[in-house]
């Protein structure tokens with residue numbers, strides 16, 4: 683393995699293929715291209731050039747930040763790649779701060795992946811302070 687963590691989007695085809703491999707919803711090319719082009723920060727992991735994982739942050743560029751598309755293709759899972767992608771993303775987000783500032787990081791954990799995110803300080807919802815996160819699919 684010659685893993686590289688590159689802060690650059692995968693190609694549209696690579697993105698669609700990684701999504702397919704982890705059973706994420708099929709996206710139209712238009713939606714997928716916009717998702718890549720409009721992200722605040724993307725790290726793509728490559729092994730000898732092949733895209734094997736990625737993570738995206740959507741952001742107002744400041745306070746509210748949403749981590750999504752956290753994925754490592756199955757044959758590369760359980761080797762620490764997901765942890766390293768998230769560690770780098772957290773470091774990047776911290777680098778946007780000045781001393782004493784606070785921002786929020788949101789994410790929606792896939793069922794059963796909560797322990798993976800808890801290691802980084804994410805707290806499950808609902809809890810004694812916060813209500814449940816909520817979402818829906820919107821289709822036209």
Ligand SMILES: CC(C)(COP(=O)(O)OP(=O)(O)OC[C@H]1O[C@@H](n2cnc3c(N)ncnc32)[C@H](O)[C@@H]1OP(=O)(O)O)[C@@H](O)C(=O)NCCC(=O)NCCS
Nearest residue numbers: 704752753754759760761762763764765790791792795798
């Ligand atoms: C969630 C996901 C990104 C994690 O990626 P990953 O590269 O497998 O993550 P890691 O290898 O860093 O950690 C996964 C587990 O492997 C273990 N692990 C890490 N390095 C390891 C190694 N060298 N050898 C064996 N196990 C290892 C870790 O202990 C970890 O276990 P834990 O989750 O119980 O703490 C990946 O499983 C994935 O893409 N899943 C499908 C898509 C998905 O559900 N994404 C999340 C949406 S919220």
